Amino acid sequence: SQQGEEDPQALSIQEGENATMNCSYKTSINNLQWYRQNSGRGLVHLILIRSNEREKHSGRLRVTLDTSKKSSSLLITASRAADTASYFCATDARSKSTFGDGTTLTVKP
Amino acid sequence: EAGVTQFPSHSVIEKGQTVTLRCDPISGHDNLYWYRRVMGKEIKFLLHFVKESKQDESGMPNNRFLAERTGGTYSTLKVQPAELEDSGVYFCASSYRGETQYFGPGTRLLVL
Structure with a gap:
């Protein structure tokens, strides 16, 4: 499997529900970042969590990092239709970010 | 800040x-x-400049792709000649001293 692999690949929920996406990686990291890509648009940086952090919040986003398991999760609370997008995690090893395939989230109104 | x-x-x-x-x-x-x-598919790394020097170009798919960063400011990525499989979204990112990478909106390329 690839570095920065997201799980699930696709997620469909109702507006107002919470969405949880997971990411696993293989090598040591300096930090891990989550991005969103709306269809046909660019990457939007959501949140960065450093390797010495375990949890971080930003608005309706909550990211956790478990370096012992080499995994991270992104929780979006009280989802909205506008959250519909592809979500990627990327491990930043200073020289290049390695992305997974992404999780496609669909939030139904 | 732009x-x-x-x-x-x-x-x-x-x-x-x-x-x-x-x-x-x-x-x-x-x-x-x-x-x-x-x-x-997944977003794949192509290459990395530090100032005007190519630090890592291990992701460049073949010699039809040429990247430059003269003067260490803006960069260009030339595809010559373009092939159908080159279609996709090309993202650029920058960072200060290798810290957080900030991505641009991307260029959507369609080769017919």
């Missing part, structure tokens, strides 16, 4: 033609990266 900008936002060309993509990093950022997402 973010990473890319030009053009979209490009449609025919197979065999040449296309040049441009990336302007955030002012002061010495590191510049190119990535691409092809056919809805």
Whole structure:
């Protein structure tokens, strides 16, 4: 499997529900970042969590990092239709970010 | 503060033609990266500049791709000649001293 692999690949929920996406990686990291890509648009940086952090919040986003398991999760609370997008995690090893395939989230109104 | 900008936002060309993509990093950022997402697959690293020098170009798919960063400011990525499989979204990112990478909006390339 690839570095920065997201799980699930696709997620469909109702507006107002919470969405949880997971990411696993293989090598040591300096930090891990989550991005969103709306269809046909660019990457939007959501949140960065450093390797010495375990949890971080930003608005309706909550990211956790478990370096012992080499995994991270992104929780979006009280989802909205506008959250519909592809979500990627990327491990930043200073020289290049390695992305997974992404999780496609669909939030139904 | 202006973010990473890319030009053009979209490009449609025919197979065999040449296309040049441009990336302007955030002012002061010495590191510049190119990535691409092809056919809805994962986003893949292409290469990394530190100032005007190529630090890592291990992701460049073949010699039809040429990246430059003269003067260590903006960068261009030229595809010559373009092939159908080059279609995708090309992202540029920049960082200061290799810290957080900030991505541009991407250039959507369609090769017909």
